Amino acid sequence: GENVEQHPSTLSVQEGDSAVIKCTYSDSASNYFPWYKQELGKGPQLIIDIRSNVGEKKDQRIAVTLNKTAKHFSLHITETQPEDSAVYFCAAKPSPNNNDMRFGAGTRLTVKP
């Protein structure tokens, strides 16, 4: 089955710097790659996603890149702010007909003011 690995497990940056979180997946049939932000005591919330027919997607300070050949995708946050501090999860959907989402282990991002 699909296996998603996420790095780093913790990341600390200074306010205004950029943050990059990387994920790799194992199933070449995976076609949908969302990123979630989870704040303390809350459920994960979708922040951006990318499909396998697209190489990059941007939404204000957040961007995601996908390299299908290498089977990895990354989350980029620019001009980080203290409110970006949270746990971020990547995920991969193994097949078009299967809603079984596989998640990475998470990255705890801390943005220091």
Added chain:
Amino acid sequence: NAGVTQTPKFQVLKTGQSMTLQCAQDMNHEYMSWYRQDPGMGLRLIHYSVGAGITDQGEVPNGYNVSRSTTEDFPLRLLSAAPSQTSVYFCASTSFNEQFFGPGTRLTVL
């Protein structure tokens, strides 16, 4: 819209006790799922349902039962709780790949 709601928020059980975690959504989504979240392991799929009357197993189904009698509700049952089931449980409903998660239930089994 309330989105996805879960009750209770916190629960402590003794080994062998049974309980049901409730999940409801008001978005009329067909697909719903249950995950457990453990430190350092992300979210793992327990069971899912593609519509009323249809359920299937996910990655870690042992020790859990589900049913889906209505589109809105998707309860998760622990028949005989074990310490290994101590975790945070999230229910989600999905529309066109986008998953909406509930606030979670923190379960401790002593």
